[in-house]
Amino acid sequence: MLNFEFYNPTRIVFGKYTLDNLDKLIPAKANVLIVSYGIKEMSGLIDRVKTVLGDRKVLEFGGIEPNPHYETCVKAMELARNENIDYLVAVGGGSVIDATKFISLGSNYDGDPAELLQFDGAPLSSEVINKIKKIVPFGTVLTLAATGSEMNDGSVITYGKMKPLIQDENIFPRFSILDPTITFTVPKKQVANGLIDSFVHAAEQYITYPVDARIQDRMAEGIMQTLIEVGPTTVAEPENYDARANFVWCSTLALNRLIGAGVPQDWTAHLIGLELTVLFGIDHGPSVGIMLLPVMDVLREQKRAKLLQYAERVWHIESGSEDEKIDLAIQKTREFFESLGVKMRLSEYGIGADRAQDIVDLLKEHKYTAMSENGSVTLEVSRKIIEKAL
Numbered sequence: 455m456l457n458f459e460f461y462n463p464t465r466i467v468f469g470k471y472t473l474d475n476l477d478k479l480i481p482a483k484a485n486v487l488i489v490s491y492g493i494k495e496m497s498g499l500i501d502r503v504k505t506v507l508g509d510r511k512v513l514e515f516g517g518i519e520p521n522p523h524y525e526t527c528v529k530a531m532e533l534a535r536n537e538n539i540d541y542l543v544a545v546g547g548g549s550v551i552d553a554t555k556f557i558s559l560g561s562n563y564d565g566d567p568a569e570l571l572q573f574d575g576a577p578l579s580s581e582v583i584n585k586i587k588k589i590v591p592f593g594t595v596l597t598l599a600a601t602g603s604e605m606n607d608g609s610v611i612t613y614g615k616m617k618p619l620i621q622d623e624n625i626f627p628r629f630s631i632l633d634p635t636i637t638f639t640v641p642k643k644q645v646a647n648g649l650i651d652s653f654v655h656a657a658e659q660y661i662t663y664p665v666d667a668r669i670q671d672r673m674a675e676g677i678m679q680t681l682i683e684v685g686p687t688t689v690a691e692p693e694n695y696d697a698r699a700n701f702v703w704c705s706t707l708a709l710n711r712l713i714g715a716g717v718p719q720d721w722t723a724h725l726i727g728l729e730l731t732v733l734f735g736i737d738h739g740p741s742v743g744i745m746l747l748p749v750m751d752v753l754r755e756q757k758r759a760k761l762l763q764y765a766e767r768v769w770h771i772e773s774g775s776e777d778e779k780i781d782l783a784i785q786k787t788r789e790f791f792e793s794l795g796v797k798m799r800l801s802e803y804g805i806g807a808d809r810a811q812d813i814v815d816l817l818k819e820h821k822y823t824a825m826s827e828n829g830s831v832t833l834e835v836s837r838k839i840i841e842k843a844l
Contacts, residue, residue, distance in 0.1 A: 455667040458716040464605045465629040468703065470695070472633045476506045476543070479593055479629050484541040485511040487534050489554045491546050492516015496597070499636065503545055503595060513537055518546065521731060521738070522553035524568065524613045527560065534561040534590060542592035544627075547648075548601025551594050555609035555625040562588040571611060571618035574821070578622050586624075593629040598640050599702040600648030600739065602655060602709025604630035610728075616820065617728050632706065634698040642689050646794035647739025648705060649685045653678055653790075654723055654742045655708040661750060661760045662718040662827040674713045675767050677704045682768075682790055689794055718827040720757075723749045725825055726836060729816045736803055743791045744798055748842030749826075750784050756830060800844050810840045 467475045480486065486507055490496055492514070504512050515530045534542070534557060544554035560567035564585040570578065594604045603609065604627060609620040637645075660674040681704050688697040707713070727741035736744075754761055758776065765771040765783035774782065791798050800806075814837050817823070825831035831839070 455665055455670075455716040456718070460711060460715045461623060462605065462626065462710055462712070464627050464710075466605065466632060466706070467629060468632045469699075470633060470635055472631050473502060473595065473636070474506055475629075475631060476503065476593075476595070477508065480507065480510070480541050480543070482510070485537065485539050486513070486541045486543055487530070487537070487539040488512065488514045488543050488545055489518060489530060489557065490514070490516050490544075490550055491518055495639070496545065499595070499597070500545055503543065507543075511537075513539070518550045518553045519612075520549050521610070521612045521617070522549050522556070524571070524611050527553050527556045527611065528567055530557045531561045531563075531567060539590060542590050544592060544594040545597065547596065547598030547644075548603040551596075551601070551603040551627070552609040552611065554592050554594070555603070555627075556611050556620060558590045558592050558625060559586060559620070559622070561590050562586065568613065570620055571613055572620055573616065573618045578620070589624050591628050593631070594627050595631045595636065596633075596702070597636055598644055598648055599637060599705035600644075600651045602652070602706055604632065605706050605710040607711075608709075615732055615816070617732065630706075632702055634695060634702045635693075637698060637702060638693050640692070642692065642795065643737075645689050645692065645701075646685075646796050647737050649681055649689070649701065649739070649794055650743040650791050650796060651739040652701075652705040652708045653681050654739075654746050656681075656713060657746055657764075658721055658723060659714040659717060659719045661757050661764055662720050663757065664759050664763075665717055667717045670713050670715065670717050671763070671767075673707070675764075677708050677713070678768050680704050685790065686793055720749070720753075720825070720827040722753075722825040722831050722836075722839070725820075725822050726813065726817065726839065729813050729820070730800075730805075733809075733812060733816060734803060734805055740796050740798070743796065744800060744843050745839065747784055747788055747798065748839045750780070750787070751842055752835065752839050753826060753830070754780055756826070756828060800840075805844070807841065807844055810837060810844075813840050 684697040723745035730741040765779040
């Protein structure tokens with residue numbers, strides 16, 4: 455097992471009818487800004503949140519986009535600053551929570567908030583940290599399980615053609631309310647996308663190379679097995695509480711940094727998948743799922759030991775040669791994703807071989823030229839992965 459530090463201060467309030475806990479989680483005299491998508495379908499939930507908040511001063515900022523835009527977040531920062539907001543509540547899924555994290559850091563930033571965006575994956579510098587006059591605390595009310603943002607220190611913001619990351623311990627939510635019943639009304643397409651995204655999160659922290667991290671491996675395997683078990687049910691039966699509760703908690707655990715502690719990680723599928731979203735507007739869940747399949751195939755030699763473990767422990771494949779086991783594990787992964795009603799080939803989205811170079815060019819522009827757990831994914835290897843995804 456590799457050396458690691460693990461820190462996670464987020465309080466999780468999980469279960470039915472837990473929204474009322476907001477009243478005791480937020481200071482009684484706080485000026486609160488609710489951040490949300492702002493769509494009509496959410497008005498009932500936001501009204502419930504406002505009712506629980508009682509006599510506090512409460513304002514709303516809607517209109518956060520999927521893959522939240524920098525410019526929209528800056529408008530919310532201006533509102534928070536002008537209205538002396540001292541607590542934020544994100545009501546939504548990963549995009550709303552990511553936006554709220556950025557708003558939390560930037561509302562009282564003495565400079566250009568773009569300085570908070572990390573284009574090279576480096577932590578925030580002390581110079582940038584020192585310009586943050588005040589970090590506005592925030593909590594979340596989760597409406598869509600997918601990204602794990604409700605219990606981690608990461609945020610992805612859309613900035614032009616870039617999707618820079620903010621990763622800093624100051625943007626852990628203070629609390630997250632995870633009431634699976636709140637997610638019942640999410641469209642089936644988004645539920646399926648969230649299942650795939652959660653599965654890929656676990657897979658990319660697992661399918662690398664062995665470091666004898668036994669508990670992390672078994673937790674990752676348990677997350678993936680549970681998603682396989684409950685995935686079709688929670689898509690087909692959106693009000694099946696037990697299935698949805700297991701999905702919601704799996705999604706949180708898949709990216710709250712626990713299963714990634716002390717193990718190598720490979721985010722190639724995510725990084726290429728983000729480019730697919732930028733170029734072609736493919737939803738995030740399908741984009742990363744599409745890329746995970748060829749990543750496993752093209753990189754099978756460097757990942758052989760863990761792919762065999764994945765085949766045997768997650769898919770219970772015990773017969774055949776090593777390559778036959780790996781091939782069948784990849785096939786079963788594809789079949790699982792497709793069983794959720796999601797297309798898993800680029801060609802099914804109208805993307806042909808003639809667009810491979812556009813994807814490679816964007817990877818080059820973003821300096822994603824040595825990806826994977828050992829830096830082996832050059833632009834040429836990326837091309838092979840993309841071509842396999844067609």
